[in-house]
Amino acid sequence: MSKDVHNLKEVMKLGFVVSAVLIKQLKDGFQITDIPAFLASEELRAAVAPAVEGITEIPGEIADISLVEGMELGIFAVNEVRKLIL
Numbered sequence: 001m002s003k004d005v006h007n008l009k010e011v012m013k014l015g016f017v018v019s020a021v022l023i024k025q026l027k028d029g030f031q032i033t034d035i036p037a038f039l040a041s042e043e044l045r046a047a048v049a050p051a052v053e054g055i056t057e058i059p060g061e062i063a064d065i066s067l068v069e070g071m072e073l074g075i076f077a078v079n080e081v082r083k084l085i086l
């Protein structure tokens with residue numbers, strides 16, 4: 001059975017969550033309190049564990065990525081970017 005891309009997706013998700021939390025905190029400029037607020041972010045905390053778990057399988061996932069999986073990741077990325085912008 002071919003590997004899926006869920007570990008890759010979870011790492012991408014973490015990247016998008018980090019961006020979203022940073023944007024939220026830095027929208028009104030940088031204050032020192034942004035750092036603890038960033039670290040305390042529930043959304044960020046929820047995204048870290050799945051991203052770290054199985055991270056070593058990502059090269060294998062990338063190596064046997066299928067067309068459908070590529071499209072799935074593309075759609076996922078577009079949706080996440082849209083969330084960042086809107």
Ligand SMILES: [Ca+2]
Nearest residue numbers: 007050053054
């Ligand atoms: Ca994972």
Ligand SMILES: [Ca+2]
Nearest residue numbers: 025026029031
């Ligand atoms: Ca701020």
